[in-house]
Amino acid sequence: MAIIRVENVTKGFEKELILRGINFELQRGETVTILGGSGSGKTTFLKVLAGLLSFDSGSYEKAGVKIAYISQKPVLFSHMTVLENLVFPLKCQKVKRKEREAIGRVFLEKSELAKWADAYPYELSGGQQQRVSVARALIGNPDLLLMDEPFSSLDVRLGRDMRQWVFAQIEERDIAAVFVTHHYEEAKVFSEQVLLMDHGVLSEASDAAIDAFFGDGLLYNDVYYPIGAWGMADAGVAVRVERQLMLYGQAYWSVILEDGTQKFIIVGDNAIEKGYIAPVRGEKDA
Known part of the structure; x- marks a missing residue:
């Protein structure tokens, strides 16, 4: 109603x-x-x-x-x-x-x-x-x-x-x-x-559109992907996995890029200290 x-x-x-x-x-x-x-x-x-x-x-x-x-x-x-x-x-x-x-x-x-x-x-x-x-x-x-x-x-x-x-x-x-x-x-x-x-x-x-609004994304193989399209992976961009946390009911990995930037990646595969992130849904915003 x-x-x-x-x-x-x-x-x-x-x-x-x-x-x-x-x-x-x-x-x-x-x-x-x-x-x-x-x-x-x-x-x-x-x-x-x-x-x-x-x-x-x-x-x-x-x-x-x-x-x-x-x-x-x-x-x-x-x-x-x-x-x-x-x-x-x-x-x-x-x-x-x-x-x-x-x-x-x-x-x-x-x-x-x-x-x-x-x-x-x-x-x-x-x-x-x-x-x-x-x-x-x-x-x-x-x-x-x-x-x-x-x-x-x-x-x-x-x-x-x-x-x-x-x-x-x-x-x-x-x-x-x-x-x-x-x-x-x-x-x-x-x-x-x-x-x-x-x-x-x-x-x-x-x-x-949400990720584009916040200007939050990464280049990968010369293509810009909004951060919502990224997840933990076996290969891709090397990151240090800082910790797992809950944000209002959703589990995230807090990951640190080589330049010190922090990103929040929706939890997928388990990781402890080091890992990779990569586009996993095929979305892009060229």
């Missing part, structure tokens, strides 16, 4: 067309990732979906869904404490004070912010403020979560932990989500469908 449906939506600013005839449909519980360069229209599209921006033409239908939006930068109420900011959606839903505060403290623990419950936003770092924003978006039990690079301001460890927690919440609670990112691993493993926004046009992205 489609919970939102967008048909031929356009949006412009000062005579410049930003969204060009967008068609998009999202099913209940479906997750979609959107890639695109700066100024391509990604944030504008998310704000249209969230109802924060009007559109110029086309149609947008919503099936009575609760929508939560997480922007790149935190937007908190300066006169409210961290706990009050966090539970504000529950207050709007008429949840009693003791109950919503109890729920809020659980979310603060998950976000590693328990000791800041009574602090005000100005007392928090930018990363801490963003964690409050992320937790607040989830606490209201949305049907659709719109995320505009929400983890970009967090340090590596907290960003990884928050990603894993948020993605687990989305899966467990069957939340539909649209996720804008510039993170390679997030794009590859967050959702089954990846779309590419290019000058206001939204289209489906193949693995090769």
Whole structure:
């Protein structure tokens, strides 16, 4: 069942067309990732979906869904404490004070912010403020979560932990989500469908298109292959296998090339310290 449906939506600013005839449909519980360069229209599209921006033409239908939006930068109420900011959606839903505060403290623990419950936003770092924003978006039990690079301001460890927690919440609670990112691993493993926004046009992205977007590939016998087409092999480009790791449910080898570059190769054959990688699917982007 489609919970939102967008048909031929356009949006412009000062005579410049930003969204060009967008068609998009999202099913209940479906997750979609959107890639695109700066100024391509990604944030504008998310704000249209969230109802924060009007559109110029086309149609947008919503099936009575609760929508939560997480922007790149935190937007908190300066006169409210961290706990009050966090539970504000529950207050709007008429949840009693003791109950919503109890729920809020659980979310603060998950976000590693328990000791800041009574602090005000100005007392928090930018990363801490963003964690409050992320937790607040989830606490209201949305049907659709719109995320505009929400983890970009967090340090590596907290960003990884928050990603894993948020993605687990989305899966467990069957939340539909649209996720804008510039993170390679997030794009590859967050959702089954990846779309590419290019000058206001939204289209489906193949693995090769994803790799081309990130500029991540290697030359082999004078042919450029996107990194998604590479795997462990018995011959090819020599690499040092650093370790195996899990990125959101997918196993990868972290391999180091002779020039010191790190690449993530989807696990295939076993290897310990040294090995080779080579194109294994025949895909190329000449």
